[in-house]
Amino acid sequence: MTTDWKTLYQSGEAGWDKGAPAPGLLAFLAEMPLMGRVLVPGCGRGHDVRAIAAAGADEVIGLDLAPSAFAGAETVPNMRFVLGDLFALSTEFQSAFDAVFEHTCFCAIPRERRDDYVQAVAGALKPGGLLLGVFYLNPRDDPDPTLGPPFNATLEELDTRFAEHFTLLRSETPARTFPGREGREVLRLLQKK
Ligand SMILES: C[S@@+](CC[C@H](N)C(=O)[O-])C[C@H]1O[C@@H](n2cnc3c(N)ncnc32)[C@H](O)[C@@H]1O
Numbered sequence: 001m002t003t004d005w006k007t008l009y010q011s012g013e014a015g016w017d018k019g020a021p022a023p024g025l026l027a028f029l030a031e032m033p034l035m036g037r038v039l040v041p042g043c044g045r046g047h048d049v050r051a052i053a054a055a056g057a058d059e060v061i062g063l064d065l066a067p068s069a070f071a072g073a074e075t076v077p078n079m080r081f082v083l084g085d086l087f088a089l090s091t092e093f094q095s096a097f098d099a100v101f102e103h104t105c106f107c108a109i110p111r112e113r114r115d116d117y118v119q120a121v122a123g124a125l126k127p128g129g130l131l132l133g134v135f136y137l138n139p140r141d142d143p144d145p146t147l148g149p150p151f152n153a154t155l156e157e158l159d160t161r162f163a164e165h166f167t168l169l170r171s172e173t174p175a176r177t178f179p180g181r182e183g184r185e186v187l188r189l190l191q192k193k
Contacts, residue, residue, distance in 0.1 A: 003108070003149055009068035016150070017044055021051035022103045024134040024174030024187050029055040034132060036098030039063060039124050041086045042105025046073045052101060053079040061093075086120045087113070097124050102133035107150040114161055122165035122192055131166060131190040134174060138184050155186060166190035 008014055025048055033055040040049045043062030053060040053076050060079040063086060064070060070081040084090070086105070100121050109117050121131055135158060139150035155171070162168070170189040177185055 005064075005066040005108075006068050009066055014044070014069075016104050017047075018178050019045075019047070020178075021047045022134045023176035023178060024185060025051060025101065025103065025132075027174065027176050028132065028187065033057070034099040034101065034130070037061070037096060038099045038101060039093070039097045040101045040103075041121070042103075042108055043081070044069045044104075046070050046075075046079070046081060048101055048103050049079050049081075050074065050076060057099075061097075087116055089120060089124060093124050095123070095126050097129055098126060099130040099132060100125060102131065102135065104134075104136050104150065106133065107136045107139055107148070107153060110148070110151060111145055114157075118161050118165060125192040127192060129192045130169075131162075131188075131192070133186075133188045133190070135186050135188060136181065136184060137186055158186070158188065162190055165193055167193055 029051065034052050034057050036058055038052050038057045038060045040060065040062045043049050043064050046062045049060050049062035058078060062070060062081045063084050065085045067083050106117060135153060136150060137154065138152045140147055140152060143152050168188065168190050172187055174185055174187040
Protein backbone atom coordinates (compact mmCIF):
# COMPACT_ATOMS: atom_id res chain seq x y z
CA MET A 1 0.00 0.00 0.00
CA THR A 2 1.29 3.46 -0.88
CA THR A 3 1.58 5.91 2.01
CA ASP A 4 -0.30 9.18 1.59
CA TRP A 5 2.34 11.46 3.12
CA LYS A 6 0.55 14.62 2.05
CA THR A 7 -2.57 13.70 4.03
CA LEU A 8 -0.56 12.61 7.07
CA TYR A 9 0.97 16.10 7.26
CA GLN A 10 -2.34 17.85 6.61
CA SER A 11 -4.14 15.84 9.30
CA GLY A 12 -1.46 16.49 11.91
CA GLU A 13 -0.26 12.89 11.99
CA ALA A 14 3.41 13.74 11.41
CA GLY A 15 4.49 12.09 14.66
CA TRP A 16 8.06 11.69 13.39
CA ASP A 17 8.50 15.46 13.29
CA LYS A 18 10.27 16.56 16.47
CA GLY A 19 10.43 20.27 15.61
CA ALA A 20 14.23 20.23 15.61
CA PRO A 21 17.20 18.79 13.69
CA ALA A 22 18.36 15.27 14.47
CA PRO A 23 20.62 15.53 17.55
CA GLY A 24 23.09 13.10 15.95
CA LEU A 25 23.35 15.41 12.94
CA LEU A 26 24.11 18.44 15.13
CA ALA A 27 26.86 16.54 16.95
CA PHE A 28 28.36 15.43 13.63
CA LEU A 29 28.23 18.93 12.11
CA ALA A 30 30.07 20.35 15.12
CA GLU A 31 32.90 17.99 14.27
CA MET A 32 32.69 17.96 10.47
CA PRO A 33 30.33 20.33 8.60
CA LEU A 34 28.94 19.01 5.31
CA MET A 35 30.25 21.31 2.57
CA GLY A 36 29.36 22.14 -1.04
CA ARG A 37 25.93 21.14 -2.37
CA VAL A 38 23.90 18.90 -0.10
CA LEU A 39 20.65 17.01 -0.75
CA VAL A 40 18.25 15.97 2.02
CA PRO A 41 15.69 13.51 0.61
CA GLY A 42 12.39 13.15 2.47
CA CYS A 43 13.24 16.36 4.32
CA GLY A 44 9.81 16.91 5.86
CA ARG A 45 9.61 20.34 7.51
CA GLY A 46 13.29 20.95 6.86
CA HIS A 47 14.85 21.09 10.32
CA ASP A 48 17.90 19.11 9.14
CA VAL A 49 18.12 21.21 5.96
CA ARG A 50 18.35 24.43 7.95
CA ALA A 51 20.96 22.96 10.32
CA ILE A 52 23.22 21.86 7.45
CA ALA A 53 22.82 25.27 5.79
CA ALA A 54 23.64 27.05 9.05
CA ALA A 55 26.77 24.92 9.44
CA GLY A 56 28.20 26.35 6.22
CA ALA A 57 27.19 24.29 3.18
CA ASP A 58 27.06 26.30 -0.06
CA GLU A 59 23.57 25.13 -0.98
CA VAL A 60 21.22 22.65 0.69
CA ILE A 61 18.20 21.27 -1.11
CA GLY A 62 15.40 19.67 0.86
CA LEU A 63 13.42 17.27 -1.32
CA ASP A 64 10.01 15.92 -0.41
CA LEU A 65 7.07 14.57 -2.37
CA ALA A 66 4.49 16.03 0.03
CA PRO A 67 3.93 19.75 -0.56
CA SER A 68 2.32 20.03 2.87
CA ALA A 69 5.60 18.88 4.44
CA PHE A 70 7.42 22.15 3.95
CA ALA A 71 4.61 24.59 3.09
CA GLY A 72 5.32 27.76 5.07
CA ALA A 73 8.53 26.37 6.58
CA GLU A 74 11.31 28.84 7.24
CA THR A 75 14.13 29.04 4.70
CA VAL A 76 17.56 30.67 4.82
CA PRO A 77 19.50 32.04 1.82
CA ASN A 78 21.62 28.95 1.14
CA MET A 79 18.75 26.45 1.18
CA ARG A 80 15.62 25.73 -0.81
CA PHE A 81 12.82 23.20 -0.84
CA VAL A 82 12.04 21.18 -3.94
CA LEU A 83 8.84 19.23 -4.45
CA GLY A 84 9.75 15.92 -6.01
CA ASP A 85 10.14 12.16 -5.84
CA LEU A 86 13.52 10.71 -4.94
CA PHE A 87 12.79 7.88 -7.38
CA ALA A 88 12.32 10.29 -10.29
CA LEU A 89 15.10 12.82 -9.86
CA SER A 90 15.49 15.32 -12.68
CA THR A 91 18.73 15.38 -14.70
CA GLU A 92 19.58 18.60 -12.84
CA PHE A 93 20.01 16.45 -9.72
CA GLN A 94 22.14 13.70 -11.25
CA SER A 95 25.80 13.63 -10.10
CA ALA A 96 25.10 17.07 -8.67
CA PHE A 97 25.73 16.81 -4.92
CA ASP A 98 28.80 16.69 -2.70
CA ALA A 99 26.79 15.12 0.10
CA VAL A 100 23.41 13.59 0.90
CA PHE A 101 21.92 13.55 4.40
CA GLU A 102 19.58 10.73 5.34
CA HIS A 103 17.24 10.91 8.34
CA THR A 104 13.99 8.94 8.60
CA CYS A 105 13.58 8.72 4.83
CA PHE A 106 15.09 5.23 4.38
CA CYS A 107 12.79 3.86 7.11
CA ALA A 108 9.83 5.35 5.22
CA ILE A 109 10.70 3.29 2.14
CA PRO A 110 9.30 -0.26 1.86
CA ARG A 111 11.85 -3.04 1.43
CA GLU A 112 11.01 -3.66 -2.20
CA ARG A 113 12.06 -0.10 -3.05
CA ARG A 114 15.16 0.19 -0.89
CA ASP A 115 17.59 -0.81 -3.61
CA ASP A 116 15.99 1.97 -5.68
CA TYR A 117 16.70 4.35 -2.76
CA VAL A 118 20.38 3.38 -2.83
CA GLN A 119 20.52 3.81 -6.63
CA ALA A 120 18.83 7.22 -6.41
CA VAL A 121 21.14 8.53 -3.71
CA ALA A 122 24.23 7.18 -5.51
CA GLY A 123 22.97 8.78 -8.72
CA ALA A 124 22.53 12.17 -7.06
CA LEU A 125 26.08 12.19 -5.66
CA LYS A 126 29.22 13.23 -7.47
CA PRO A 127 31.96 10.57 -7.54
CA GLY A 128 33.51 10.48 -4.07
CA GLY A 129 30.48 12.25 -2.60
CA LEU A 130 29.43 11.53 0.98
CA LEU A 131 26.26 9.99 2.35
CA LEU A 132 25.73 10.82 6.02
CA GLY A 133 22.84 8.94 7.55
CA VAL A 134 21.17 8.89 10.91
CA PHE A 135 19.36 5.66 10.08
CA TYR A 136 16.34 4.89 12.26
CA LEU A 137 16.82 1.13 12.48
CA ASN A 138 13.98 -0.10 14.62
CA PRO A 139 11.22 2.45 14.95
CA ARG A 140 8.86 -0.38 15.96
CA ASP A 141 9.54 -3.14 18.47
CA ASP A 142 7.91 -5.75 16.24
CA PRO A 143 10.54 -6.58 13.59
CA ASP A 144 7.92 -7.90 11.13
CA PRO A 145 9.24 -6.50 7.81
CA THR A 146 5.73 -5.97 6.48
CA LEU A 147 4.81 -3.51 9.25
CA GLY A 148 5.16 0.17 8.47
CA PRO A 149 5.93 2.84 7.60
CA PRO A 150 8.18 3.33 9.35
CA PHE A 151 9.78 0.02 8.40
CA ASN A 152 12.58 -1.53 10.43
CA ALA A 153 16.09 -2.14 9.10
CA THR A 154 19.17 -3.95 10.35
CA LEU A 155 22.88 -3.19 10.17
CA GLU A 156 23.25 -6.26 7.96
CA GLU A 157 20.64 -4.89 5.58
CA LEU A 158 22.48 -1.56 5.35
CA ASP A 159 25.79 -3.40 4.76
CA THR A 160 24.29 -5.45 1.95
CA ARG A 161 22.27 -2.80 0.19
CA PHE A 162 24.92 -0.05 0.16
CA ALA A 163 28.02 -2.18 -0.53
CA GLU A 164 27.89 -2.03 -4.33
CA HIS A 165 27.93 1.76 -4.60
CA PHE A 166 29.43 2.94 -1.30
CA THR A 167 32.46 2.47 0.95
CA LEU A 168 31.62 2.55 4.66
CA LEU A 169 33.80 5.13 6.44
CA ARG A 170 32.15 5.30 9.87
CA SER A 171 29.42 3.46 11.72
CA GLU A 172 28.48 4.24 15.31
CA THR A 173 25.59 4.69 17.68
CA PRO A 174 24.96 8.42 17.83
CA ALA A 175 25.78 9.87 21.24
CA ARG A 176 22.74 12.13 21.07
CA THR A 177 19.25 11.19 19.93
CA PHE A 178 15.68 12.34 20.34
CA PRO A 179 14.15 10.96 23.56
CA GLY A 180 12.82 7.48 22.89
CA ARG A 181 15.23 6.76 20.04
CA GLU A 182 18.16 5.78 22.26
CA GLY A 183 19.85 2.69 20.85
CA ARG A 184 17.49 2.61 17.87
CA GLU A 185 19.64 4.59 15.42
CA VAL A 186 22.97 4.18 13.69
CA LEU A 187 25.02 7.05 12.30
CA ARG A 188 26.85 6.04 9.14
CA LEU A 189 29.19 7.96 6.88
CA LEU A 190 29.57 6.37 3.46
CA GLN A 191 31.46 7.47 0.37
CA LYS A 192 30.27 6.90 -3.18
CA LYS A 193 32.68 4.62 -5.05
C1 LIG B 1 9.02 9.72 8.26
S1 LIG B 1 8.97 11.21 7.32
C2 LIG B 1 10.50 12.01 7.84
C3 LIG B 1 10.59 13.49 7.49
C4 LIG B 1 11.86 14.18 8.02
N1 LIG B 1 13.06 13.52 7.54
C5 LIG B 1 11.84 14.24 9.53
O1 LIG B 1 12.63 13.55 10.19
O2 LIG B 1 11.00 14.99 10.06
C6 LIG B 1 9.39 10.62 5.68
C7 LIG B 1 9.36 11.72 4.65
O3 LIG B 1 9.81 11.19 3.41
C8 LIG B 1 8.99 11.72 2.38
N2 LIG B 1 9.09 10.78 1.26
C9 LIG B 1 8.66 9.49 1.24
N3 LIG B 1 8.94 8.93 0.06
C10 LIG B 1 9.57 9.88 -0.68
C11 LIG B 1 10.10 9.92 -2.00
N4 LIG B 1 10.03 8.84 -2.79
N5 LIG B 1 10.68 11.05 -2.44
C12 LIG B 1 10.73 12.15 -1.64
N6 LIG B 1 10.25 12.19 -0.38
C13 LIG B 1 9.68 11.06 0.09
C14 LIG B 1 7.62 11.85 3.02
O4 LIG B 1 6.76 12.76 2.36
C15 LIG B 1 7.98 12.31 4.42
O5 LIG B 1 8.05 13.72 4.52
